[in-house]
Amino acid sequence: MSEHDEDGYTGPATLVAHGRELPVEVDLRGYFQPIDGYYHWYGRISADPAVTELAGGKKKACEIRVADRTATGELSDPDPWGRYRVMGTSTPPFAVPTSLEELNA
Secondary structure, eight states, rough: OGGGEEEEEEEEEEEEEETEEEEEEEEEEEEEEEEEEEEEEEEEOOOOOOHHHTTSSEEEEEEEEETTTTEEEEEEEEOTSOOEEEESSSSSSOOOSSSHHHHHH
């Protein structure tokens, strides 16, 4: 798989966890895995003290909202720069091409 086989989104989003909503900046990518038949999406949330406080360095169930799209995922470990990883399986919080016309656009 090359980098061109992945879909993605970079920009503003809303992180929802433990009943709190936080505006965040995300860099997300995803791909369809034919072996298990699921779409896997993942990425990082830009360093933010509010996210660090919410996560507390532990895994947390979460939602990521981008415009009118919402996906359930997991917030996990921060990297050395304080960016938390987020990942999920199935419908991502960003648009994915579903036809050859969209793919070639």
